[in-house]
Amino acid sequence: MFQVGLTHFLVVSTILFSLGIYGIVTRKNAVMVLMGIELILNAANINFIAFAKYGNFGLNGQIIALFVIILAAAEAAIALAIVLNTYKTFSNVNVDEIDKLKE
Amino acid sequence: MTNLYQSILLILPEIVVSSVLIILVLSDLIFHKDKRVIPFIAGLGIIVTGAFVINQFGITGFAFQTSSQTVRNYGMMAIDSFGVFFKLIVTASSLLILFFSHASNEIQKTKDRLGEYYALIFGMILGMFFMISATDMILIYLSMEMMSLSSYVLAGFTKLRDRSSEASLKYLIYGAVSSGLMLFGISIVYGMTGSTNLYVINSLIQAPQINLFALSFAIVLIFAGIGYKISSAPFHFWTPDVYEGAPITITAFLSVASKAAGFALLIRFIKTTFVSYIDSNGSWTLINVFDWKPILIGISILTMTLGNFSALWQDNLKRMLAYSSIAHAGYLLLGLVVFSNQGLIAILIYFIVYLLMNLGAFLIVMLVANKTGSEEIDDYNGLGYTSPLLAVSFAIFLISLTGLPPTAGFIGKLYLFIALVDAKMIFVAVIALLNSVVSLYYYIRVLKHMYLVKPTESTATVVPSLNNRILVLALAAPVLIFGIYFAPIVDLAKNCLVILGL
Numbered sequence: 001m002f003q004v005g006l007t008h009f010l011v012v013s014t015i016l017f018s019l020g021i022y023g024i025v026t027r028k029n030a031v032m033v034l035m036g037i038e039l040i041l042n043a044a045n046i047n048f049i050a051f052a053k054y055g056n057f058g059l060n061g062q063i064i065a066l067f068v069i070i071l072a073a074a075e076a077a078i079a080l081a082i083v084l085n086t087y088k089t090f091s092n093v094n095v096d097e098i099d100k101l102k103e
Numbered sequence: 104m105t106n107l108y109q110s111i112l113l114i115l116p117e118i119v120v121s122s123v124l125i126i127l128v129l130s131d132l133i134f135h136k137d138k139r140v141i142p143f144i145a146g147l148g149i150i151v152t153g154a155f156v157i158n159q160f161g162i163t164g165f166a167f168q169t170s171s172q173t174v175r176n177y178g179m180m181a182i183d184s185f186g187v188f189f190k191l192i193v194t195a196s197s198l199l200i201l202f203f204s205h206a207s208n209e210i211q212k213t214k215d216r217l218g219e220y221y222a223l224i225f226g227m228i229l230g231m232f233f234m235i236s237a238t239d240m241i242l243i244y245l246s247m248e249m250m251s252l253s254s255y256v257l258a259g260f261t262k263l264r265d266r267s268s269e270a271s272l273k274y275l276i277y278g279a280v281s282s283g284l285m286l287f288g289i290s291i292v293y294g295m296t297g298s299t300n301l302y303v304i305n306s307l308i309q310a311p312q313i314n315l316f317a318l319s320f321a322i323v324l325i326f327a328g329i330g331y332k333i334s335s336a337p338f339h340f341w342t343p344d345v346y347e348g349a350p351i352t353i354t355a356f357l358s359v360a361s362k363a364a365g366f367a368l369l370i371r372f373i374k375t376t377f378v379s380y381i382d383s384n385g386s387w388t389l390i391n392v393f394d395w396k397p398i399l400i401g402i403s404i405l406t407m408t409l410g411n412f413s414a415l416w417q418d419n420l421k422r423m424l425a426y427s428s429i430a431h432a433g434y435l436l437l438g439l440v441v442f443s444n445q446g447l448i449a450i451l452i453y454f455i456v457y458l459l460m461n462l463g464a465f466l467i468v469m470l471v472a473n474k475t476g477s478e479e480i481d482d483y484n485g486l487g488y489t490s491p492l493l494a495v496s497f498a499i500f501l502i503s504l505t506g507l508p509p510t511a512g513f514i515g516k517l518y519l520f521i522a523l524v525d526a527k528m529i530f531v532a533v534i535a536l537l538n539s540v541v542s543l544y545y546y547i548r549v550l551k552h553m554y555l556v557k558p559t560e561s562t563a564t565v566v567p568s569l570n571n572r573i574l575v576l577a578l579a580a581p582v583l584i585f586g587i588y589f590a591p592i593v594d595l596a597k598n599c600l601v602i603l604g605l
Contacts, residue, residue, distance in 0.1 A: 013290075017287055020283070024280055030272060030276065033276055034276075034279070037276075037279045037280055037283050040280075040283035040284065040286070040287060041283050041286060043287060044283070044286040044287045044289070044290040045290075047287070047290035047291065047293075047294060048290050048293060050294075051290070051293055051294035051297075055294065055297055057293075057297040057298070060293075060298075060299065061293060064241050064293070064299070067241065067245060068244075068286065071245065071248050074248075074252060075248065075252060075279060078252050078255055078256060078275070079255075079275055079279065081256075082255060082256070082259060082268070082271050082272055082275050083272065085259060085268050085271070086268045086269070086271075086272045088268075089264075089265045089268045089269075090265065090268070090269075095272070095276065098269050098272060098273075099269075100265050100266055100269055101266060101269055101270070101273075101343075101344045101347050101348055
């Protein structure tokens with residue numbers, strides 16, 4: 001019988017983390033970049049829960065994951081507000097084209 | 104139950120800040136017609152907070168310990184004099200920022216949103232306070248996010264200007280990525296040790312079965328989060344854009360208070376997690392799992408060199424001060440790389456000085472920008488003739504930022520260099536000294552514009568009001584006085600060395 005173990009969870013979280021980094025680096029739309037950030041946060045969440053379950057560390061890891069979910073929601077709310085504000089000023093949310101501040 | 108009561112007594116300053124935050128939000132609703140009273144509530148709140156912080160001086164203890172488990176839990180926060188020192192720096196800079204905000208046209212124009220502005224500043228202060236005393240990784244992450252979320256909004260507070268919204272978007276993206284990386288690093292450390300408490304991690308990472316590669320990877324990720332807050336290279340890219348685009352009061356606040364909180368966090372993180380013991384000379388011995396010293400030396404040299412050389416060709420003073428603040432983060436890191444109490448004293452002294460001179464420089468830039476609406480260096484042509492007080496004070500602040508006697512900046516640099524030389528790191532000290540020489544060029548360039556370029560017809564004459572003149576003098580006088588009579592700040596720094604260890 002096939003058993004799902006810690007390694008499987010870690011592989012999933014690593015894939016999510018890498019996809020998140022890939023999204024942040026390649027996507028130009030600010031909303032897509034923010035989604036990449038959400039992927040990183042969720043990769044960390046999977047890590048926390050998997051470690052807590054398979055390492056017998058008690059419930060700490062799962063509580064941390066709850067904190068992070070709430071925080072991610074708060075961050076998404078603020079991030080979308082800022083993106084909306086940017087859209088109102090620049091009429092686009094392309095992070096490469098918003099460069100009024102000079103180098 | 105008594106444990107909880109003791110913990111609450113230890114976090115009184117944080118409780119006061121939270122209450123003021125709630126009062127500010129409520130009074131924003133109550134006084135929605137006339138918001139003139141809100142700045143006074145905020146000022147009073149800061150003063151009360153400061154009183155509670157000073158009252159904590161000399162008290163040490165862990166807050167929120169759980170003693171029921173077999174393994175002793177060291178709690179989420181450590182209250183010690185090191186924390187009190189940095190909380191005082193944050194409180195003092197917040198008080199000054201409240202005065203600045205009162206004098207800033209940019210902020211006063213947003214009349215109907217003033218309540219939000221002060222409430223968000225208090226959100227930042229609360230986050231910083233927790234950051235300064237946090238000894239648990241998850242509290243570190245939460246407090247950093249608490250501070251960041253407020254500051255993202257504040258960076259874009261004057262929302263109709265495109266510079267401001269761009270600044271807040273960039274700040275948000277860089278900040279969210281680095282805090283996400285940090286959280287992933289924390290999750291790996293949690294997986295390896297089963298704990299998020301720094302003291303527990305300290306004892307567990309000495310075990311031989313720890314995978315050093317995974318630990319180093321996690322530490323690099325965690326440093327990405329903290330390094331972003333102190334704007335050290337290679338995580339400094341946001342700094343110039345955000346500092347230039349944000350309202351100038353917020354720029355000043357970010358450059359002093361948030362940097363102080365970040366440094367307090369970094370020092371406490373390294374000290375509690377990686378130091379195994381401190382010998383009688385006060386030098387720290389690190390646990391042999393991660394080689395902090397060469398990495399931090401490299402980062403600090405890179406940070407100050409990048410900061411100083413990029414500042415050379417900046418015509419916008421806010422942007423120039425942003426690069427200068429990156430360079431100062433590099434100098435401050437040098438105090439940490441010696442890994443001794445002497446280096447720590449040097450950092451604390453430098454922070455007092457940095458608070459005065461950096462906020463002073465931003466105050467002058469703000470007063471000129473109030474009149475002219477921009478921060479270009481050409482606005483300063485002939486300022487020495489049209490407004491002698493501002494020009495002389497600005498000269499004092501800039502000379503102090505360079506680190507020349509007889510200003511306080513010299514004392515700060517002197518202690519840093521003494522610490523480096525005593526640790527036999529003369530090569531690093533020489534590089535830092537050469538960097539100071541480079542920085543002289545761009546600071547003195549402003550002096551040239553103020554005194555050697557004659558004002559044209561179009562140059563605006565800046566006449567500050569009486570209150571602002573008092574504020575300028577209140578910042579300029581200590582910079583000169585501490586340059587000659589610096590015993591009090593050295594004594595204060597020496598009394599604030601206690602970081603609770605194992």
